Every structure is written in structure tokens, then in C-alpha cells.
Amino acid sequence: MKLTGAQIIIECLLEQGVDTVFGYPGGAVLNLYDAIYEYRSKIRHIITAHEQGAAHAADGYARATGKTGVCIATSGPGATNLVTGIATAHMDSIPMVAITGNVAVPSLGLDSFQEVDITGITMPVTKYNFIIKDVSELADTLRRAFEIATTGRPGPVLVDIPKDVTAAACEYTRKEIVKPDNYYSLSADEEYRQVADLIAASKKPFLYTGGGVISSGAAEEMAKFAELVDAPVSSSLMGQGGFNNRDSRYIGMLGMHGTVVSSKAVSDCDLFIGIGTRFSDRVIGDIVSFAPKAKIVHIDIDPAEINKNIHVDHQLVGDVRCVLDRLNELVPPQDHTEWLRQIDAWKEEFPLHVAEDYGDQVTPQYVLETLDELTHGDAVITTEVGQHQMWAAQYYDFKEPRQFITSGGLGTMGYGLGASMGAQVGRPDKQVINIAGDGSFHMNCNELVTAYKHNIPIVELLFNNSVLGMVRQWQRLFYGKRFSQTTLERDTDYMKLAEAYHIPSYRITKKSEVREVLQKALRHDTPVLVECVIDRDINVLPMVPAGAAIDKPILDIEIDD
Known part of the structure; x- marks a missing residue:
């Protein structure tokens, strides 16, 4: 059937199972918003107060559901107002598709009213971006955008569409979308056997989970792995919830504002396994003194993250759920009673810092x-x-x-x-x-x-x-x-x-x-x-100063003013 570019956009969103978009109308997306009105019974549009709010809402939608978030903005300032939200999603590997309008194709590059090179601006903070100058390429490009956003390590993709492309018409054929299968590993069997041997030889293993455990849907596999390895588990800020915080093996966050227990454990462990994490500078602190006694294993879907922030001894590249499934088949149940007893003793000695007694003041x-x-x-x-x-x-x-x-x-x-x-x-x-x-x-x-x-x-x-x-x-x-x-x-x-x-x-x-x-x-x-x-002088503790050794956290800050 023959549809306008604007109608094709909505049809492609429906193909992808999109039920809600967040955005703000403007001149360059008027045709698209006319289609949104036409399709209002099939797709929900939420107008925010500011385009940045639309980007953050699409991001929050994606994180809460595991689906791809979608936001829409007009050209020029509408598009640039999305940039902070796009960069936020990029840094945290969140699947999002941002659709922006632009001036008509003949007006591109002429400093036309509300024209901006949004693909150039967002190139460093998107996984990929497109500008579509021919309506016949629109449907396949949108499909490709959703595929890129969710394949491998997730991330935001921007699609810039000039106004005349949304007005033009062409044939459209609906396609059944097959969601990309991220369940794969690039590592050889021998690499898995080496890691399994390291686990079997370890006396003091430490498991550290990041956001990749969540994005891969590997929480169940992670829980099984922790039980098999019989190890304490710490999480990054992005990894919160990837392992049940109420499990007895959980020892709190690691890093700048992590627990004393986690900093002591990482300093004493003989095997450190990072799972779906990029080893942020806020986590590792001083690289030289990080996990000084340990062999380090890194599990991640993105090969570019391996040995980027910290040198590792072994790597397993692939989807976290797939990697953990294979390890769970290889690793026999371990027993680290003594190690966990030491962990429990540290928990008793160093509970999470509690603010001093403020009486009936709010903390x-x-x-x-x-x-x-x-x-x-x-x-x-x-x-x-x-x-x-x-x-x-x-x-x-x-x-x-x-x-x-x-x-x-x-x-x-x-x-x-x-x-x-x-x-x-x-x-x-x-x-x-x-x-x-x-x-x-x-x-x-x-x-x-x-x-x-x-x-x-x-x-x-x-x-x-x-x-x-x-x-x-x-x-x-x-x-x-x-x-x-x-x-x-x-x-x-x-x-x-x-x-x-x-x-x-x-x-x-x-x-x-x-x-x-x-x-x-x-x-x-x-x-x-x-x-x-609350009182202005209640501080976040513990705190490891930037670049300092992780085993030397500040536990108290004197307030004398």
C-alpha cells in the first residue's frame, strides 16, 4: 500500500511493538504529528514539558521494561535538547531510538531556519545515526535503527528525517520483525575451561556484577553462578538488582561509595570475576592497588571493553546470560565456608555507615x-x-x-x-x-x-x-x-x-x-x-577519593563549622 513517510514511521513503530512515544511537536515534524493524530488509537504519545524530559522518559521506559524507548523532537533546538538524554542512554548502554525532524532536503546545508546537523552533533554519543533523504529508504532504515539499538551491547540510535521525506509517499509493505538473538559467545571452549579451572583452584573468589547482567536478562543465571562458586557478590551502581541485595552473599556496592566489606574483600580475594561491567574509574580507583592478589576475569559482550580500563588475565566475550549458562555447566559446586565466614565477620565489624544521632531530625x-x-x-x-x-x-x-x-x-x-x-x-x-x-x-x-x-x-x-x-x-x-x-x-x-x-x-x-x-x-x-x-552536612560515606586505593575509604568527616 502507498503511504506517506509520516505514516510509514508510525507503521514501523507498530511493527517493532512500540506502544508509547515521548516527544514534543514542531514545524519539521508536523507531518509526523499529523500521523500520530491519525494513529492515536494504536500508539500513545506523551508530550513532555521539554525535549530533554522526553529523552529521559524514553530512557526510563527502556530501563524499566527492557524494550526500546522512543522519543521525538523537531529540528534545531528541539533536536539539540535531546542530546543530553541521548548521551545519558549511551553511557549506560540503553536501547533507545530518537527520531528528529529536519528542514527539507533542498534546504540542508543552507543555515535554514531551525536547521542543525544533528547527526554530526550526536555522532560521539550514539551507537549509530542516520539521515534519510529518500522516502523509499525510510522503512528499512527505521528497522535497521531498532536492530542496532538492541543488538549486542545496547545503545541509542538517532534517525534524522527531513520534512519533505515525511510528506512524500511510496509503497510500504509491513514486515514481521524477528527480534535479534543476543544469546551468543565469541570465546573458545578452551577459554571457558581455563576460567572453570581458575574457579576450582580459587580459595577466595569475588563476583562483581554490572549493568550487563540486567540488560542480558541474566539474573537467574547469576544467582545460580554465585551459589555454585560459593562467593561474595558485589554490584556496580548500574548493576543494582542484578543480584538480590537481600541474599546473604551480597556485600554491597563496590567503589567510591561502596561498602567497607566490598573494599576489604576485593583487596584480599585471589580471583575477581567482573560480569557485564566496564570497570568504571569510580569503581577501580587506583589501578595499581586494585585486587592486588587476584587473577582477574572479565565477562562482557563488548570486546572493546576488555583491557580498556584495567588489565585482565582472562576474558569471556559474549552475552552474559549465555556465558554464565556455559560456566554453570562447567563449574562443580565449590565450598568457601572459611572465606564467607571472614566476609560475615567484616559485615559485623563494618556495617554500612549510619549517620550520627540527629534526634528527631530527618536523615x-x-x-x-x-x-x-x-x-x-x-x-x-x-x-x-x-x-x-x-x-x-x-x-x-x-x-x-x-x-x-x-x-x-x-x-x-x-x-x-x-x-x-x-x-x-x-x-x-x-x-x-x-x-x-x-x-x-x-x-x-x-x-x-x-x-x-x-x-x-x-x-x-x-x-x-x-x-x-x-x-x-x-x-x-x-x-x-x-x-x-x-x-x-x-x-x-x-x-x-x-x-x-x-x-x-x-x-x-x-x-x-x-x-x-x-x-x-x-x-x-x-x-x-x-x-x-535534611541537614546540609549529612555526607555520603564511605567515600574513596578519586584515584585513591579502594581499600582506604574515608569513614568519617569532621564537621566543625
Whole structure:
């Protein structure tokens, strides 16, 4: 049948099983939005307050569901407003397709109104991108975009479509899409046998999980592997939920704000197996002193990550689920009772740092522990970036994958509210809570109008300390307590702001109020805002300074001002 380019775009989205797109209309995508109106009974469009919010919502949708998120923007500033969201998805390997409009093909390169070379701009932060100048190439290019976004290591793909291409017509034939099979390994049998032999010879193995465990759907295989190896398990920020935090083998995060137990274990282990991780600088710290007694094995789907940040002794390249399946067949059950006894002793000696007694003042640790209890650890938690992000990772015990949604690699303030809406739309069966600091909240609070307009029942849990807490913490430790531009004191009335957006709100100023207010907020079936007023000098601990040895964390910060 003959369709316009705009209609072909929608038909291709339906081919891919897309049920929701996030975006903002404009001149270069008017034809596409006319098709969205035509197909409104088949595909849901959520208009955000800002294009960046659309990108973050598509990203959050993808992380919560495992599907490919889709966002749409017009040319020029509409397209450039997507860039931070695209870069966020790129750094964390999130499958997303961003569709942008552009000026008509004859006007390209003439500095036309709202023209920008968005494929050139996004080349470093996309897995691939396209500009389509012929409507006959449109359907196959869109199909290719979705295939690239989800094949191998996932990532964002941008498709730029000039306005006249969306207006032109050509023949379209619907295709049944076969989803790419990522279940493969590139490593030889001998490499698997070598790793299995290392495991059998190890007395003190250490398992470290990253986001690849989640994106490959390997949580079940990971749990079996940990049981077979009989080893402690630590996770990266992106790996939270890939292994049940409530399992006795779990020892907390590893890295800059990881637990003392994990830093001691990695320093004493004789075998370190990194699973679906890229060995971020925030994790390994000083490379020379990282896992000094251990043979290091790296399992990852992307060969480019092997030996990039740290030298490894053995590698297994492939989909994490496939690799773990093969290892689970090769590795006989191990017994490391003595090693795990030592781990338990460290857990007893070095519990996760708890803030000093603040009396009836609110502490984020208590709020998050109470939230975990009230939600039974089943909620989807999204975050902005800063101290609150680390507290959420430390004090909420994630049971399963896709519960923790955060900007790990890029560290994007303003990410969480958009992501929470995408997550809630993708998982309406889940309670979704966005953990924010007041600094991040001011970057994206306009998206409250999106939550209200579309009745997306997220809980916005705002920690208000009137400072940029994480930056202030660094200034205290490394910049002589010169708190340059980090004391905000904006005096925003968050209750009135929520009221302006027709959103119910609560304010917590005492520890004794926490449980009752959270219970009320969690009962809402509309978006709700909860402000928690906390002390500006509560810090995130432990903390390993950037580039320092991971076994020398800071456990206390003196406050004398």
C-alpha cells in the first residue's frame, strides 16, 4: 500500500511493538504529528514539558521494561535538547531510538531556519545515526535503527528525517520483525575451561556484577553462578538488582561509595570475576592497588571493553546470560565456608555507615530504610544525581533487575523525574518513586506538569538540604571548605509549587513524621510530592577519593563549622 513517510514511521513503530512515544511537536515534524493524530488509537504519545524530559522518559521506559524507548523532537533546538538524554542512554548502554525532524532536503546545508546537523552533533554519543533523504529508504532504515539499538551491547540510535521525506509517499509493505538473538559467545571452549579451572583452584573468589547482567536478562543465571562458586557478590551502581541485595552473599556496592566489606574483600580475594561491567574509574580507583592478589576475569559482550580500563588475565566475550549458562555447566559446586565466614565477620565489624544521632531530625538513611520497609523492597526507584542517588543505592535493598533506574555513567542531574514517568508508563503495575535532591529537582521540576497532565502516579521524594550536597562534600574534603556556589538557599516553597501543578504534597521536618507521611504518599493514585528537610552536612560515606586505593575509604568527616 502507498503511504506517506509520516505514516510509514508510525507503521514501523507498530511493527517493532512500540506502544508509547515521548516527544514534543514542531514545524519539521508536523507531518509526523499529523500521523500520530491519525494513529492515536494504536500508539500513545506523551508530550513532555521539554525535549530533554522526553529523552529521559524514553530512557526510563527502556530501563524499566527492557524494550526500546522512543522519543521525538523537531529540528534545531528541539533536536539539540535531546542530546543530553541521548548521551545519558549511551553511557549506560540503553536501547533507545530518537527520531528528529529536519528542514527539507533542498534546504540542508543552507543555515535554514531551525536547521542543525544533528547527526554530526550526536555522532560521539550514539551507537549509530542516520539521515534519510529518500522516502523509499525510510522503512528499512527505521528497522535497521531498532536492530542496532538492541543488538549486542545496547545503545541509542538517532534517525534524522527531513520534512519533505515525511510528506512524500511510496509503497510500504509491513514486515514481521524477528527480534535479534543476543544469546551468543565469541570465546573458545578452551577459554571457558581455563576460567572453570581458575574457579576450582580459587580459595577466595569475588563476583562483581554490572549493568550487563540486567540488560542480558541474566539474573537467574547469576544467582545460580554465585551459589555454585560459593562467593561474595558485589554490584556496580548500574548493576543494582542484578543480584538480590537481600541474599546473604551480597556485600554491597563496590567503589567510591561502596561498602567497607566490598573494599576489604576485593583487596584480599585471589580471583575477581567482573560480569557485564566496564570497570568504571569510580569503581577501580587506583589501578595499581586494585585486587592486588587476584587473577582477574572479565565477562562482557563488548570486546572493546576488555583491557580498556584495567588489565585482565582472562576474558569471556559474549552475552552474559549465555556465558554464565556455559560456566554453570562447567563449574562443580565449590565450598568457601572459611572465606564467607571472614566476609560475615567484616559485615559485623563494618556495617554500612549510619549517620550520627540527629534526634528527631530527618536523615535520608532513615527515610530510605523506611521506604524500603513500606514498599517491601518491590518499588521501582529512579534517582537524580548526587548524594541522594548514592543513599538510594546504599539503603534500598533491590530484589530484582530493573528496579533501580539512575544515570550512572554521565551523571545527569535532571534525569530522574523524566525517567520515573517513563518507568511508570512502562510498568503501571509497579510503585515508582523518584529520589531527588533540591539541586537536581530545580533542573527538571517543569516535568511535574507532564506527570499531572497524563496522570502518571509517581512519588517525587525530594531531599531538601539547600545545597549541592555532593559537590559541597568534595569542597569540604579537598577544597579547604570553600563552598563556592554550592550553598543554594533558594527558599523555594515546594508545597506551593506542587499546588501550582495541581499535585498533592507533604513536608517532613521530623523523623517522627516519616512513616506516616510516606504511607499517605504511597496510597495516592496520582503524582505526589514529598519534601524531606535534611541537614546540609549529612555526607555520603564511605567515600574513596578519586584515584585513591579502594581499600582506604574515608569513614568519617569532621564537621566543625
